[in-house]
Structures are given as C-alpha cells and as structure tokens.
Amino acid sequence: MNKKRGEQSFVLPSAPRIVSSASYVGPKEAEGPLGSSFDVVCEDDTLGLDSWEAAESRMLESAVRLSLSKIGRTPADIDLFMGGDLLSQIISAGFAARGLRTPFIGMYGACSTMAESIITAAMLTDGGFSRLSVCGASSHFSSSERQFRYPLEMGTQTTPTSQRTVTGAGAVAVASSEYALEKPVFRAVRITGGTIGRVCDYGITDASNMGAAMAPAAASTVCAHLRDNGLEPEFYSEIITGDLGSFGSEMFLELCYAEGYDLTAIHRDCGLTVYSKEQKTVCGGSGCGCCSVVLASHILPLLECGRLSRVLFTATGALLSPLSVLQGESIPAIAHAAVLEGDEQ
C-alpha cells in the first residue's frame, strides 16, 4: 500500500497515537507563560552534575522515563527510543539511551529533531515495527552557547536577531492504535500524516540569526504539505513552527504568502510561546528543547481538550556546525512536519 502523498508527504492509515508526554525545563522557562504546565522544573540548571552537557542528558533521560511512568510503563517496555539534540555527536541523546538501555535510533535534524523523530516513529509504528516508542529531544542554553557561539564567561552581548536556547527536554510516547486501545493512556492525540523536509539555504551566514536561516525551510515544508495534500491552511486550527522567533516568523509568513497561503491568523511559533516579552529573550526561544517542551506540555493538552482540533507541527532545524560557520559556509536548514489531531469524541 502506497502511503505517500505528493512529493514529500505521507498519510498514516492506522493513525498511531501519542499516549503520553513529559517535559523537564530550567528555571528561566519555568518563569515563562507556560511555567505551570511543565512537569519538572530544575532550580539549578546543572542538576548538581559536573557539566551542563551531563545535565542536559539527564533531563532528556528523565523526560523519557517520566512519559513512560505516566502510563505505568518503564523503558524496558518500549520497542524504540528515537531522538537527538544539538550537541556534537548528539551526546545528550546517546548518553540518555545508555541509561535507558532501550533499542535506540539516533536522529539529527538540529531543532527539527522532535518532529523528525515523531514522523519517523509514527511511520515505523504504522508499518508494524513498533508498538510503543518514545521520541525525545533536548537543548540547554549553556551547553549550546558555548558550543555554537561564545563562552558564557565572556558576557557577549546578544544581537538584535538572537534567540535564547531553551533549557529543556520533551518526550512523547507513540503507540500503535491497538496498543492505545488496550493499555492505559495519559494523552489521546492521533498522528495522521506528515511531510519530510528538504534542505533549504538562502545564504545566511550569521549564526545569531537562526530565524532567517530556518524560515525558508519552514515555508518550504508547510507549502509542500498543503500542496501535496491539496489542502487550504484553514484545514488546520493552527500551523505551528518550532523556533523561528519573531524575526523568522515574520519572514515565514511572507514566504508562505508569496506562495499563495495566508497563514497570519493560524500561525503559532513555539519560540514565541515559551517566553514572555518581559523575559527579554530578544527574538524568542530556540533549540530542540523549545518545541519539544511546548508540544509535550501545551499543544498536546490543547488538542486533547478540543481547544485545537488539528495542527501541523512543523519543527525547523539549522544544519550548521561551529566549524562550518568558521569555514564561512552558509547555514542550510530543514523542517519536518507532523499532522496531529485530537481524538474523535
């Protein structure tokens, strides 16, 4: 059975379910507008460990475990853990997988990793290769800053286009529809399709302007999704992007408009949802953790209670490395999208 639609999209006839989710965030994120929604908040963003990197990995592992304990399960019960993070060689996810001792497929899509993992896990579930899996992604302000930009100790000023990397990890448990019917669930959201992104590069070379680098990829994937499926944007309650921030969101809306799609009324960006303006994060939040914690603790509950009926969850990633920036390369980006729907009442 061919489940492809158009050039980049696919449908999921069996509609795998998101049966649980969990989030773990840092103190700054807890002070934001979604603060009370997150499951775990740390006061000290090292978690008392030796490094921010170790703390990030621990947050991811904890989010995965928590998403499972909410449905009375443990890592030993899952077929697969899929995920990644921003650190070189995705050590947060790799070390988390070591602790979980589950079969592990490591993904890298920069800040698109959560959507990349969810669509891949959903396809594997629909295909009969997994009954219960967990997707997770994390980022950490301090580990990202020193890796991609400057040592924090330098106290470098932020640029007008910068975004703050979210300290946090989100995890969602994806189950086959049969599994979701048999076992207790904490969430009830269906994954009914998705779109796999293409790499776009508009020649941006400024690693402090990720929004501009990623907006073309987000527009490309969202427009491909609508085209592949013959849909108008209004089919969705919201079209959600990962972490374009204020500048990138503006660019994204303009690029979609140029393609004939006016998304102004239905667009939401997780990077603009996670912090308030008073928190002075310049253009908003970013990082793999940004959309994964907003999804786990804000979007999924809205879908569940019916405040949103159907969303296109589109996470964008900038595929740069610290080295590629130093070598003068521009910043390619990619976006992957998952169609998430509330359960039929």
Add this chain to the structure above:
Amino acid sequence: MNKKRGEQSFVLPSAPRIVSSASYVGPKEAEGPLGSSFDVVCEDDTLGLDSWEAAESRMLESAVRLSLSKIGRTPADIDLFMGGDLLSQIISAGFAARGLRTPFIGMYGACSTMAESIITAAMLTDGGFSRLSVCGASSHFSSSERQFRYPLEMGTQTTPTSQRTVTGAGAVAVASSEYALEKPVFRAVRITGGTIGRVCDYGITDASNMGAAMAPAAASTVCAHLRDNGLEPEFYSEIITGDLGSFGSEMFLELCYAEGYDLTAIHRDCGLTVYSKEQKTVCGGSGCGCCSVVLASHILPLLECGRLSRVLFTATGALLSPLSVLQGESIPAIAHAAVLEGDEQ
C-alpha cells in the same frame, strides 16, 4: 501486522531491495586490497576544495548521485535520502542533502550510521512510505583526526590500538520490491530483516581504542539478533562487523563465545578488509565510510554473484564527542544490523 521479532529484531515481509550502490574513496583506500572495486578514487583528498570537510560532503553527494545514475535515475526521482557522518552536526550529510534537494532524514549513529540508515529505510519502504530511497554515510581521515584527536600538523604518533579513519563515502539505493521489478536495477540484494541496537558502555575512556569500546555493542546486537530469531550463526554465510579492527574483532569473538556463539569461521570485519597489513594502519580501518564503501563495492557484489548467500551486516558506532572525552566520560557504543540476502536465482 506485527513485524517485530523478540526484543530488538524485526522482519521485512516485502523484502525491500538494494537496487544500486556506489563508492567514492581516497588514495590510501585505493591502494588497498579492494582498490579496483571502488567506483571513484580521488588523487587529492581535498578534491580541490577549501577544506577536508567540504571534500567529504562532496564525496557523499557524488556517491549518492552515482548510485542513482547507475539505474538511470536522479535525486529528483527518490522519495528520501537518509544518512549521516562523523562530523559535528553531521555537516557532510546536511550539505550533501542541500545539493541533492531531496527529502532528507538525518541520522546519527557514528560508524553504525550506514546500517542504521539501511534498516530504517528498509522499514519505511516495507511500510509503504518510500518507493526509492538512498542511504549514504561518509568519513574522512583528515576531518576526523582533527575533530576527534589531534591536529594532523602535530604529527602525533598512533597508539597500538588505533585505527585509520577511512576517507570515503558509500551509498546504496533501496527500493520496494514492486519498484525493483518494474525498473532497471544495478544490484539485486534483498533486505529481509534487522536488529536495532542498544547502547553499551564498558567504561573505555581512550578515544584511540574504538575497537574495544565498540566490540561489546557489536556482540550485544549480534547475540540479540540470533536469540530474537532463534538462529544459529551458521544461518549466515558471514557475520560482518563495521570497523572493530583487529583488537576489537578479537574482543567481539570472545564476547560472542561467552554467550554461546562461536563466530570464528564466519566473521569478517570491514576495517580489516579495506586495508592490507602492508599499509600499516595499525588495527585497521574505521569511520562511517569504512563499512559503507566495503558494503557498496565488495559485499553487495559477493551477495549478487552467489559467493555469499546471506550476511548479517552489523555496523558499530562509538557515541563519543570530542567534548565528552575531555569531560572524562566513557565511550558508549551502539551497533545496528541488517540481514542481506542474494536474490533467489
């Protein structure tokens, strides 16, 4: 339909096909015993570009394009490119995907990336989400040395357990069985199952002793595969590991023996296949490119001509980062395995 077998393994009822493959290697690899088998050999391992990183990415993109041109196809004809490499933020694959302009799912499994990509692509193909995809992985001696170890300019001496990172990129085209019947094919090898790895960590902290770090992961995955499927090792013509090298291979065989499996007669390591002893690479070859070029240009032809009837292709990856080593972390490792069979005659 449940396609899982045991805890980590799965079967592929539709048997997706490898319909093409291509390899691109550096001058040292061309001097080795498989030299005449590789498709493209560069004399200058920068390919005339500004950096080794750019050269590595170009090699990967070229291998993907070549694997497609062998079956009269172009990147525009494929549903998906899956792959990765060893560089931070998998820039070789990300930049290659930018050039290819195909839908792209970035994978990270260090030197296990080729097997990880092949099993994931095969599952997506079997599930009806792809008709034709390409899996690719690359590595480069010079880009790896300076990233993971020391600047080459230092002329650091190799340690007795070191392996040489292969400069090369391999690509295989994976098609649904229907697609393979309809269109011209260059290769005819079936992917009939696989095993998803778990992360293992025996506490090795020496980044120049990857064989020892990876051997437990290889043994874990191979033993899980045999157990999950109720098989004896002799079911396979060969059980092939990616790049354990001489020291790691010895350890791998011992660990399997302790689990009740004697693989001595049927084990092959790509790291020991790609270079000759006279080439003085200490313990052999390594890197994502090692098993991917050996697979593309040596193993697949052997399966096709019937010299091998069925192999378990098990690639191992060490999930360290330059930073995790400096922070004193041990080296976790993972191995993924694909069952490859010659076409029925």
